Amino acid sequence: MSSPAPPNASPQGSFITEEALKRLKTRHAAERRFKLYGQVAIGIAVVALVTLLISIFGQASSAFSRHVLTFDTTLEAAQVDPSGTRDPGAIERNVSGFNLLLQDELAAQFLPEDADRNLQRELYGMFTRLAVLPIARETADRPETVGTRQSFSVALADDIDLYLKGGVSNRTQVKLGAITPVSGSLEDTVVVEFGRDTAGADIANAIERFRAQGAGDNEPTALIQMGQTWFRATDITDTTASLAYVAGARTMPGADTQGAALVLEQGQENRTVTDRQLAWTMLLKDQGRIKSVLNTSLFTNSDSTYPELAGTAAAIVGSLLTMMVTALLAIPVGIFAAVYLEEFAPKNRMTDLIEVNINNLAAVPSIVFGLLGAAVFINFMGLPRSVPLVGGLVLGLLVLPTVIIASRAALKSVPPSIRDAALGVGASKTQSVFHHVLPLAAPGILTGAIIGMARAIGETAPLLLIGMVAFVAEVPDSPTDESTVLPVLIYKWSTGAERAWEPQTAAAIIVLLVFLVLMNLFAIILRRRFERRW
Amino acid sequence: MDGNVEDFTETTTPRQAENMAEMIKVDCRNIDVFYDDKQAIFDVSLPIQDRAVTSLIGPSGCGKSTFLRCINRMNDTIEIAKVRGKIYMDGADINDHSIDPVLLRSRVGMVFQKPNPFPKSIYDNIAYGPRIHGLAAGKHELDGIVESALIKAGLWDEVKDRLTAPGTSLSGGQQQRLCIARAIAVSPEVILMDEPCSALDPIATARIEELIDELRERYCIVIVTHSMQQAARVSQRTAFFHLGKLVEYGDTERIFTNPEDSRTQDYITGRFG
Numbered sequence: 038m039s040s041p042a043p044p045n046a047s048p049q050g051s052f053i054t055e056e057a058l059k060r061l062k063t064r065h066a067a068e069r070r071f072k073l074y075g076q077v078a079i080g081i082a083v084v085a086l087v088t089l090l091i092s093i094f095g096q097a098s099s100a101f102s103r104h105v106l107t108f109d110t111t112l113e114a115a116q117v118d119p120s121g122t123r124d125p126g127a128i129e130r131n132v133s134g135f136n137l138l139l140q141d142e143l144a145a146q147f148l149p150e151d152a153d154r155n156l157q158r159e160l161y162g163m164f165t166r167l168a169v170l171p172i173a174r175e176t177a178d179r180p181e182t183v184g185t186r187q188s189f190s191v192a193l194a195d196d197i198d199l200y201l202k203g204g205v206s207n208r209t210q211v212k213l214g215a216i217t218p219v220s221g222s223l224e225d226t227v228v229v230e231f232g233r234d235t236a237g238a239d240i241a242n243a244i245e246r247f248r249a250q251g252a253g254d255n256e257p258t259a260l261i262q263m264g265q266t267w268f269r270a271t272d273i274t275d276t277t278a279s280l281a282y283v284a285g286a287r288t289m290p291g292a293d294t295q296g297a298a299l300v301l302e303q304g305q306e307n308r309t310v311t312d313r314q315l316a317w318t319m320l321l322k323d324q325g326r327i328k329s330v331l332n333t334s335l336f337t338n339s340d341s342t343y344p345e346l347a348g349t350a351a352a353i354v355g356s357l358l359t360m361m362v363t364a365l366l367a368i369p370v371g372i373f374a375a376v377y378l379e380e381f382a383p384k385n386r387m388t389d390l391i392e393v394n395i396n397n398l399a400a401v402p403s404i405v406f407g408l409l410g411a412a413v414f415i416n417f418m419g420l421p422r423s424v425p426l427v428g429g430l431v432l433g434l435l436v437l438p439t440v441i442i443a444s445r446a447a448l449k450s451v452p453p454s455i456r457d458a459a460l461g462v463g464a465s466k467t468q469s470v471f472h473h474v475l476p477l478a479a480p481g482i483l484t485g486a487i488i489g490m491a492r493a494i495g496e497t498a499p500l501l502l503i504g505m506v507a508f509v510a511e512v513p514d515s516p517t518d519e520s521t522v523l524p525v526l527i528y529k530w531s532t533g534a535e536r537a538w539e540p541q542t543a544a545a546i547i548v549l550l551v552f553l554v555l556m557n558l559f560a561i562i563l564r565r566r567f568e569r570r571w
Numbered sequence: 572m573d574g575n576v577e578d579f580t581e582t583t584t585p586r587q588a589e590n591m592a593e594m595i596k597v598d599c600r601n602i603d604v605f606y607d608d609k610q611a612i613f614d615v616s617l618p619i620q621d622r623a624v625t626s627l628i629g630p631s632g633c634g635k636s637t638f639l640r641c642i643n644r645m646n647d648t649i650e651i652a653k654v655r656g657k658i659y660m661d662g663a664d665i666n667d668h669s670i671d672p673v674l675l676r677s678r679v680g681m682v683f684q685k686p687n688p689f690p691k692s693i694y695d696n697i698a699y700g701p702r703i704h705g706l707a708a709g710k711h712e713l714d715g716i717v718e719s720a721l722i723k724a725g726l727w728d729e730v731k732d733r734l735t736a737p738g739t740s741l742s743g744g745q746q747q748r749l750c751i752a753r754a755i756a757v758s759p760e761v762i763l764m765d766e767p768c769s770a771l772d773p774i775a776t777a778r779i780e781e782l783i784d785e786l787r788e789r790y791c792i793v794i795v796t797h798s799m800q801q802a803a804r805v806s807q808r809t810a811f812f813h814l815g816k817l818v819e820y821g822d823t824e825r826i827f828t829n830p831e832d833s834r835t836q837d838y839i840t841g842r843f844g
């Protein structure tokens with residue numbers, strides 16, 4: 038193209054006609070168009086992926102941290118170990134004893150002597166019954182600490198945690214400046230005077246804004262903090278307000294106490310956290326006893342009915358055990374089937390039939406394999422339900438066609454000259470396959486196998502049918518222990534009614550994604566290792 | 572081309588006379604080969620001399636390669652190929668049930684059109700055959716076999732310092748000599764070469780031809796070639812195939828100077844093919 042035209046050629050050679058140029062133009066246009074289509078397609082895929090990741094990580098971010106209360110307590114032997122034997126098992130089972138320690142500690146700080154049961158229940162409701170389980174375990178591991186003073190931290194109930202992370206109700210904070218009580222008493226109402234002129238109006242504005250946003254009968258609440266005491270505002274004018282005692286120090290605040298208002302969109306009858314619980318939480322927070330910590334229990338705990346205690350440990354181990362069984366079934370069987378079909382099987386109608394069926398099997402909906410597993414492994418062979426062994430076998434059958442197809446493609450891509458070379462020096466068919474063809478096909482086979490495993494790890498439907506949806510609170514030790522797997526756990530968590538399940542579900546999805554990424558990484562490393570050029 | 576033939580005549584006539592007295596190594600009788608229903612070889616009978624180079628020439632698709640692959644039963648690996656007729660090697664029928672093709676191929680080596688070293692080290696390429704046949708008692712002996720095979724293939728001096736380098740890192744001509752060394756390493760008696768130089772440049776081709784000429788002293792060599800000059804240069808006997816039939820077979824000198832059949836005449840003078 039770049040060489041100069043011969044001197045005698047006309048400026049426009051005979052092949053550069055008007056028509057040819059026109060055709061060329063349409064051809065280039067078509068090329069540009071298809072390039073654009075391709076870029077658009079890739080763009081859509083990238084946007085979808087990024088949206089997915091952002092939404093999952095955005096939702097999950099709150100699940101990776103968690104609020105805990107630190108409290109110091111003396112592990113009274115009478116409560117912690119009533120039998121006095123220092124038996125670790127007995128200590129661990131004595132959850133209520135530890136609960137009493139926590140409850141006494143809170144009650145001493147916040148409740149009057151004559152508190153009624155409802156008030157107690159409200160205070161103790163800031164923690165779930167099992168929140169002290171880690172403390173019980175810790176103490177059981179070190180029985181010598183009984184009777185000594187220890188510092189512990191316990192997880193706050195999911196609603197409180199969610200509130201601290203900004204959920205539960207929309208809120209706004211108003212600085213009020215100095216406030217002076219004028220009349221009234223804590224038992225009845227306290228009338229106060231705002232030092233700042235616009236303080237009352239600020240609160241009223243905030244309430245008005247929420248009322249305008251909110252639907253129907255939602256009545257915003259204004260909580261007012263004065264020193265260590267929390268009140269609810271019942272009547273507000275520009276410079277004065279009538280307040281009802283909610284919680285905190287039971288003394289009348291002095292004159293010119295600095296105050297702040299917390300205006301919430303919903304009244305407590307429409308919230309999962311009551312005004313009192315909020316006040317207690319804020320008081321504990323002001324004392325620096327509530328901290329946000331990394332939510333390690335997400336990885337160390339098993340499933341629980343309480344979102345703040347639920348973790349993925351059992352599901353991770355269950356998934357690993359299931360994958361192990363799947364790999365043990367699908368990879369060797371798949372590779373040997375592929376080697377036989379590709380290298381040894383006679384090319385006849387029977388082989389064609391098998392090939393067509395394998396290709397069809399790869400397209401069978403996975404739930405059908407679940408039915409097969411339930412019928413064959415559980416009903417006919419009598420294997421236990423909900424165990425990784427059965428789950429692994431079902432998933433193994435599910436991915437077998439994928440492994441066979443990928444392995445056959447990899448074997449097919451080994452150049453026939455290598456087979457000739459091996460046969461030419463007198464290797465038997467088997468030797469040529471195992472010494473030369475299979476090692477060269479290994480990267481492709483491994484990739485196929487791992488893609489198959491990646492499909493298996495995300496499968497939910499067939500496992501539901503063999504009972505792996507059961508609630509499992511213990512980390513399984515062997516493939517014959519009851520267990521669940523990550524995708525099923527995600528499915529279960531996503532159906533949870535409480536709001537706190539939402540970030541928890543997203544966090545579990547991230548755990549599953551990390552699993553997948555690790556497997557793909559493993560595949561890439563293996564590929565690199567085994568890849569040979571010729 | 573005439574020049575080549577004359578060169579050949581001058582240099583090889585004395586050796587030729589010796590070879591005539593040699594015994595027949597491989598005796599092919601009435602070979603028919605079918606691919607499914609299509610017949611590729613028609614009733615070919617070809618006695619092949621020991622310690623000589625026999626070249627098979629003919630236009631593309633005339634069945635030379637198919638015939639060559641009968642001699643070490645490589646056609647067995649093609650499912651649709653069927654071979655009829657008898658091939659005797661040292662008097663034994665190689666298609667007999669008592670002969671295992673694996674053992675046959677250790678005695679009949681093969682070099683292919685495209686250099687096809689294993690994607691392993693140079694050493695392992697050569698050592699593979701002796702290993703699977705159990706020819707070496709230990710590492711030391713195996714080293715000896717590898718060295719002598721590489722020396723015989725004229726590759727030793729070029730690769731002795733990098734025996735662990737992959738065989739595929741060599742140049743095309745070196746790779747082909749590596750393949751020849753690999754064939755030699757299992758101490759075959761017959762070496763089949765299927766257009767061994769067709770993928771090589773003229774200099775590499777010259778090296779291979781030299782090598783073939785040296786190997787003639789020890790082995791019975793059958794070479795398929797498209798180059799008539801090459802056939803004239805390296806072989807003592809030439810067989811001309813056309814449309815699956817053996818048209819003419821005889822001393823290379825006579826085939827190229829005084830062919831009996833008009834088709835041979837037309838082919839070697841370049842009128843077709």
